[in-house]
Amino acid sequence: MIKPRSRRGGGRPTIADVARKAGVGAITVSRALREPERVSEELRRQIQAAVDELGYVPDPNARALASARAEVFGVLVPSLTNNVFAEVVRGIYDSLSASPFRIQLGNTHYSGLEEERLLQVFGSQRPAALIVAGIDQTPASRKLLESAGCPVVQVMETGPDPVDMMVGFSHFDGGRTATEHLIEAGYRRIGFIGARMDPRSQRRLAGYRAAMEAAGLFDPRLVTTTPVPSSVSLGREMLRDALAKVPTLDGVFCNNDDIALGVLFECHRASIAVPKTIGIVGFNDLDMMQVAFPSITSIRTHRYEIGRRAVAMALAAIAGNRPEQRIVDLGFELKRRESTAR
Amino acid sequence: MIKPRSRRGGGRPTIADVARKAGVGAITVSRALREPERVSEELRRQIQAAVDELGYVPDPNARALASARAEVFGVLVPSLTNNVFAEVVRGIYDSLSASPFRIQLGNTHYSGLEEERLLQVFGSQRPAALIVAGIDQTPASRKLLESAGCPVVQVMETGPDPVDMMVGFSHFDGGRTATEHLIEAGYRRIGFIGARMDPRSQRRLAGYRAAMEAAGLFDPRLVTTTPVPSSVSLGREMLRDALAKVPTLDGVFCNNDDIALGVLFECHRASIAVPKTIGIVGFNDLDMMQVAFPSITSIRTHRYEIGRRAVAMALAAIAGNRPEQRIVDLGFELKRRESTAR
DNA sequence: CGACGTCATGGTAGCGCTACCAATTGCCCA
DNA sequence: TGGGCAATTGGTAGCGCTACCATGACGTCG
Numbered sequence: 001m002i003k004p005r006s007r008r009g010g011g012r013p014t015i016a017d018v019a020r021k022a023g024v025g026a027i028t029v030s031r032a033l034r035e036p037e038r039v040s041e042e043l044r045r046q047i048q049a050a051v052d053e054l055g056y057v058p059d060p061n062a063r064a065l066a067s068a069r070a071e072v073f074g075v076l077v078p079s080l081t082n083n084v085f086a087e088v089v090r091g092i093y094d095s096l097s098a099s100p101f102r103i104q105l106g107n108t109h110y111s112g113l114e115e116e117r118l119l120q121v122f123g124s125q126r127p128a129a130l131i132v133a134g135i136d137q138t139p140a141s142r143k144l145l146e147s148a149g150c151p152v153v154q155v156m157e158t159g160p161d162p163v164d165m166m167v168g169f170s171h172f173d174g175g176r177t178a179t180e181h182l183i184e185a186g187y188r189r190i191g192f193i194g195a196r197m198d199p200r201s202q203r204r205l206a207g208y209r210a211a212m213e214a215a216g217l218f219d220p221r222l223v224t225t226t227p228v229p230s231s232v233s234l235g236r237e238m239l240r241d242a243l244a245k246v247p248t249l250d251g252v253f254c255n256n257d258d259i260a261l262g263v264l265f266e267c268h269r270a271s272i273a274v275p276k277t278i279g280i281v282g283f284n285d286l287d288m289m290q291v292a293f294p295s296i297t298s299i300r301t302h303r304y305e306i307g308r309r310a311v312a313m314a315l316a317a318i319a320g321n322r323p324e325q326r327i328v329d330l331g332f333e334l335k336r337r338e339s340t341a342r
Numbered sequence: 343m344i345k346p347r348s349r350r351g352g353g354r355p356t357i358a359d360v361a362r363k364a365g366v367g368a369i370t371v372s373r374a375l376r377e378p379e380r381v382s383e384e385l386r387r388q389i390q391a392a393v394d395e396l397g398y399v400p401d402p403n404a405r406a407l408a409s410a411r412a413e414v415f416g417v418l419v420p421s422l423t424n425n426v427f428a429e430v431v432r433g434i435y436d437s438l439s440a441s442p443f444r445i446q447l448g449n450t451h452y453s454g455l456e457e458e459r460l461l462q463v464f465g466s467q468r469p470a471a472l473i474v475a476g477i478d479q480t481p482a483s484r485k486l487l488e489s490a491g492c493p494v495v496q497v498m499e500t501g502p503d504p505v506d507m508m509v510g511f512s513h514f515d516g517g518r519t520a521t522e523h524l525i526e527a528g529y530r531r532i533g534f535i536g537a538r539m540d541p542r543s544q545r546r547l548a549g550y551r552a553a554m555e556a557a558g559l560f561d562p563r564l565v566t567t568t569p570v571p572s573s574v575s576l577g578r579e580m581l582r583d584a585l586a587k588v589p590t591l592d593g594v595f596c597n598n599d600d601i602a603l604g605v606l607f608e609c610h611r612a613s614i615a616v617p618k619t620i621g622i623v624g625f626n627d628l629d630m631m632q633v634a635f636p637s638i639t640s641i642r643t644h645r646y647e648i649g650r651r652a653v654a655m656a657l658a659a660i661a662g663n664r665p666e667q668r669i670v671d672l673g674f675e676l677k678r679r680e681s682t683a684r
Numbered sequence: 685c686g687a688c689g690t691c692a693t694g695g696t697a698g699c700g701c702t703a704c705c706a707a708t709t710g711c712c713c714a
Numbered sequence: 715t716g717g718g719c720a721a722t723t724g725g726t727a728g729c730g731c732t733a734c735c736a737t738g739a740c741g742t743c744g
Contacts, residue, residue: 014699014700014701015700015701015702016700016701024723024724025723025724025725026700026701026702026724026725027701027702027703027723027724027725028722028723028724030701030702031702031722031723034702038721038722039722039723040721040722040723043722043723057462057465057466058466058700058701059407059466059467059468059699059700059701060466060467061403061404061406061407061412061467061468061699061700061701062403062407062699062700062701062702062729063700063701063702064403064701064729065401065403065404065407065699065700065701065702065729065730065731066700066701066702066703066728066729067701067702067703067729068702068703068729070403080428080431080432080435081425081428081429081432083423083425086422086423086428087423089422090422090423090449093422093449097449097456102446102463103446103447104444104445104446105445105447107432107435107439114439120399121444123399124399124400124401124402125401125402125403126401126403231629232629232630232633233629233630233632233633235633236633258630261630261633262630262633265630265633265634265635268635269635287573287574287575288574288575288600288603288604288607290575291574291575291577291578291603291604291607292607293607293610293611356729356730356731357730357731357732358730358731366693366694367693367694367695368694368695368730368731368732369693369694369695369731369732369733370692370693370694372731372732373692373693373732376732380691380692380693381692381693382691382692382693385692385693400730400731401729401730401731403729403730403731404699404729404730404731404732405730405731405732406699406731407699407700407701407729407730407731407732408698408699408730408731408732408733409699409731409732409733410699410732410733
């Protein structure tokens with residue numbers, strides 16, 4: 001009666017224990033758990049009873065090793081605290097909570113090198129799918145993604161040449177739409193204020209520039225950027241900088257809503273009338289934008305939906321029916337509010 | 343020359359390939375990778391060369407199965423988008439990025455049942471450590487934590503009777519301090535406004551109540567709460583509700599900074615002077631609090647540091663030297679600002 | 685100088701599970 | 715009535731790695 005099993009395993013029940021108790025083969029237990037329809041109802045019940053009684057939980061590591069495939073979604077985002085990515089991640093979590101898939105979340109800190117490192121780590125687990133933010137992977141990262149042997153979804157942006165699938169929208173169009181709105185509202189000396197100029201912000205800036213040039217209004221001195229991470233306090237400082245350069249500034253398109261909020265507060269503080277003297281447009285449309293006083297015009301992006309859609313596409317691909325539309329553009333929406341209503 | 347290995351493995355190099363190429367035993371490769379000091383320098387070099395040439399990456403699943411221990415930290419938080427938890431998680435990620443440990447992040451949605459389910463899932467992986475938010479686990483969850491067989495750190499709060507270790511601060515004291523500050527500043531009809539009344543919010547409310555009662559100012563009508571998730575727009579609505587109940591309200595202690603910001607905006611909109619007519623105190627001290635106009639008094643909490651400290655303690659326990667101080671109180675700080683300076 | 689550690693290395697036997705290939709049964713159709 | 719086929723179940727052989735024990739080759743010390 002010496003149980004040799006006691007050596008390493010923490011004594012937790014294994015599939016063999018369940019099989020013994022249910023009076024069936026181990027493989028049948030395995031099947032009953034993964035493909036119940038292939039096991040007769042009678043055995044299924046016996047096995048379930050044994051599972052419940054023993055409190056058996058399959059070991060995901062053994063499972064992954066034996067099947068050469070882990071039930072894990074690898075997710076790579078550049079920031080965990082930026083509300084935008086937090087929402088995408090939330091969408092991913094919510095879509096996956098009812099599935100057997102676990103989530104492996106990586107934070108690249110906006111670094112291509114860190115992204116490569118994490119892709120290496122994640123890849124070594126043979127994940128079921130990979131979801132990565134952005135479309136500007138380094139060549140090495142791209143190669144890792146292509147050879148991952150699983151569905152890959154690039155999120156947040158759309159663009160040509162996906163590794164596999166894409167869900168997002170055009171940041172260029174977003175920037176252009178925001179700027180055109182300011183122009184139409186009658187603003188002329190419209191500045192761009194942007195922090196942490198990642199590739200998406202660069203494209204928003206390009207959209208801004210296109211709109212300004214089309215209207216014959218572009219002036220490089222209107223553009224104020226910094227590589228520093230974005231924050232509300234930074235928005236305040238940057239408006240000051242922008243006004244120091246161009247005192248006649250009468251509008252700003254902000255990189256994101258944190259910056260926009262900082263700009264609004266600085267306007268209050270400096271008694272600059274919004275929208276009369278300066279018009280403000282943000283980006284992403286956080287909840288607080290419509291509550292602010294005055295409420296702030298912003299480009300609403302569908303972040304949560306991006307996360308959900310990415311999972312749906314990956315799941316479909318795993319199930320064998322890859323979506324026909326490999327690039328999904330979820331668009332955005334201009335929310336006109338008081339901050340540009342002059 | 344038939345490689346039987348081609349059957350399931352994706353053809354990736356294994357430890358046996360490395361061993362063959364380096365002309366040593368597989369176990370020596372394993373050791374060279376995990377405990378380099380136990381292998382002679384010469385072999386170490388040969389092995390490293392073989393690893394580099396083959397592009398060998400250890401399979402974490404096989405490793406976990408063989409050693410009955412996964413290099414994974416399980417982390418459970420109630421929300422991914424709430425900045426407070428995002429910061430804690432960021433601290434955890436930053437502290438672990440240089441280590442071999444991966445992170446398994448779970449979102450409980452403030453649900454005890456979901457926490458149990460996730461604990462079950464996480465436990466089945468035999469994680470190296472578990473970090474969970476809060477101290478109010480269900481009895482079932484507590485049992486799971488106690489039998490996890492790894493270090494456990496409860497974060498965000500301190501309290502008696504830790505499962506294993508704790509890092510946080512007293513929300514009761516925070517609530518009391520905030521309220522006492524308002525009282526000292528001369529406010530009398532001080533309301534409490536709180537959304538999503540999770541256990542931590544309940545304790546802040548208890549602190550508020552203690553302070554108000556001690557000053558002989560407590561009145562149940564001053565308390566406005568809702569189970570709805572917190573948001574800036576909710577803060578606005580709740581101030582309206584509170585004023586409808588108690589028109590003479592002259593101060594509010596808000597559950598958190600989002601609510602406080604909503605309250606501030608509503609004051610602007612309704613032309614209520616802050617801090618003159620109403621004083622406002624928030625909780626957590628988000629970056630925007632000091633930028634707001636007027637700037638908002640808040641209780642600064644050390645969220646990022648909580649994450650870092652939790653990891654440090656878990657890592658120490660894993661290494662065999664459990665910290666003597668099993669309960670670490672990181673405290674908080676009252677940041678006095680314009681919103682209460684009357 | 686022989687017994688006894690210590691160090692470096694290797695072999696063996698699993699960890700818990702599933703892919704792959706039987707084996708058995710019952711049923712349908714020619 | 716026999717062959718074929720689907721449905722159900724099981725055995726065997728790993729997946730890639732490490733725990734455990736064994737083996738030599740050296741010193742070291744009484």
